[in-house]
Amino acid sequence: MSDLLWKPDKSAYSNSAIKNFSDIINNRHGINFDEYEDLWQWSIKEPQKFWSALIQYLDIHCSGQIDPVINKDELIYDQKFFPNLSLNYAENIILNLNSTPIIFINEKGFRQEISKEEIITKVSRLSSYLRSIGIRKGDRVVAIAANTPNTLISFLAVNTIGAIWSSCSPDFGEAAILDRFNQIEPTVLLYSEMYFYGGKKFNIRDKVSNVINEMKTLKKSLCINYQDEKEEDIGKDIIDINSIFNDENLSEELVFETCSFNDPMYILYSSGTTGKPKCIVHNIGGPLLQHMKEHQLHCNLKPQEKMFYFTTCGWMMWNWLISALASKATIVLYDGSPFFPDKESIIKMVDREKINFLGVSAKYLDALRNEQFSAIDKFNLDSLKCILSTGSPLIKESFEYVYKNLKQDVHLASISGGTDIVSCFVLGNPNRPVFSGEIQCSSLGVNVDIFDEKGKSTRNKGELVCKSAIPSMPIGFWNDYKKEKYISSYFSRFKNVWAQGDFANFTDNNGMVIYGRSDATLNPGGIRIGTAEIYRAVETLDEVVESIAVAQKWDNDIRIVLFVKLKPMEELTKELQKTIKNRIRAHTSIRHVPAKVIKIMDIPKTKSGKIVELSVRDIVNGERPKNIDSLENPECLNEYENIEELKK
Secondary structure (H helix, E strand, O other): OOOEEEOOOHHHHHOOHHHHHHHHHHHHHOOOOOOHHHHHHHHHHOHHHHHHHHHHHOOOOOEEOOOOOEOOOOOHHHOOEOOOEEEOHHHHHHOOOOOOOEEEEEOOOOEEEEOHHHHHHHHHHHHHHHHHOOOOOOOEEEEEOOOOHHHHHHHHHHHHOOOEEEEEOOOOOHHHHHHHHHHHOOOEEEEOOEEEEOOEEEEOHHHHHHHHHHOOOOOEEEEOOOOOOOOOOOOOOOOEHHHHHOOOOOOOOOOOOOEEOOOEEEEEEOOOOOOOOOEEEEEOHHHHHHHHHHHHHHOOOOOOOEEEEOOOOOOHHHHHHHHHHHHOOEEEEEEOOOOOOOOOHHHHHHHHHOOOEEEEEHHHHHHHHHOOOOOOOOOOOOOOOEEEEEOOOOOHHHHHHHHHHHOOOOEEEEOEEEOOOOEEEEEOOOOOOEEOOOEOEEOOOOOEEEEOOOOOEOOOOEEEEEOOOOOOOOOEEOOOOOOHHHHHHHOOOEOOEEEEEEEEEEOOOOOEEEEEEHHHOEOHHHOOEOHHHHHHHHOOOOOEEEEEEEEEEEOOEEEEEEEEEEOOOOOOOHHHHHHHHHHHHHHOOHHHOOOEEEEEOOOOEEOOOOEOHHHHHHHHOOOOOOOHHHEOOHHHHHHHOOOHHHHO
């Protein structure tokens, strides 16, 4: 049984949005939900009633008929939600803006507040400009952009006219950018010429110029830099978005394009670590409905509260963060490294800005734990009521670290979903206790289960699946007209059931533990082992910073190879190898113990901080890793080639 780390007080429960929503359902349908599980079960058994009640509870601005809530197609991937509803995402954001919706901070200490009036004026003028150059509903507008107010305002302007948005982080390489954007044939490119990271300013003018030359469908390119007092002017031959914002001849009247619930809104991308990135097309209504549900019910986000998520514009958490504006929240945008000028930078910002929701990657919390950083005696953090973690499984020790070293009275919500659904399958619940190492619950309306290899429900470890449609499942992949690639990606494993590709199991507390990607699951002797189980064990050792485990083909089977990144001055002695193996055996089983333990200097990661086991696995097995431009640090892969120890 996992250790209990936190539980909400009774007054918090009675004042929560999820309690309010439950009461509404109880009164409307004459039922009584005593436990969250009862409400979740009802949301699965009565999807028409649940989603209908939810869209009304969240007060989403729309027109048309709510019925049918879901069309009656037999196949999950052909089911559509609210086919007779019309709405505009940007309108739902702008109608709910509070007086100061955006705070922007960069790692140099530059700070800026953006008012509701400023956002409305800039969105109006930019959308008017885009219409004037012929951009219409369905056109693609792409951005190579830092996480700034100008980027967010640009997204809202694009969405206002019904065009389709797609963005990536400015630190992506040229090939990675072109692999994504060339597939969708954009008409306009927005770009930041520079960004900050780790105390350095990176200028990407040359890269942008090369990208523009290679994208033959572009009609216009706009520079969306933000200016602080220390930045130089951009070149005279460049169209500057600020000139559009300041152009009084452009209309300030906001005209929202009428769109259907299922029209395309933005295109996100798979990580591209197994081939060319998939262009995942998301609709307008689904992400809005899902995000507002997650923010208000699963996080208990209230109007005027402040939410921060450390993210780039190339990660789905940026899209998730933006939607908090629809719940009348203030969002904090950040450009820079979370560890500059020091490891406490983000925590210091949370304290100074009185942030209520702190969102980070699991690897960020792991890094703080490895640095033995403690905020307890240095910072107040009274405002902080929830810490959100995603990107990879949060290990037990990092759960315990949060409560011991960051804040004792805080709701720690480990959440898991994906770019694929731009929302969560399993996530937090402010009215339930937090147990060490466990995600708290399945998301309302999301029919989550664990399947064994035969496609049967199991309480053992298995595949994380979703057995019914949810509104934020993708429309499909771009140019995949018959949905062949889409069906192959999610529905080929089990008939008419979405397989997420995560290896997981339910807990006795009705929570969930995720053990890593199922495509990276290790199978020595036919026994399925999640890599996260190994990481949980080995990364508790003081000498180890991080690790990565892969399967090497060996003697007509596979063997587990563990690569470890050690702290400075530490060496991988025979004694430490033995300690690592013993720790893994003690925390898991003898099947988990690696055949080889090898020291490396760095571990490959995506731009959003996920470790990339498949690239290392390919190299170890003599294959060429795919699409390394999607990695944050592709140069480290050289270290995994031609290792003599792996030939023995």
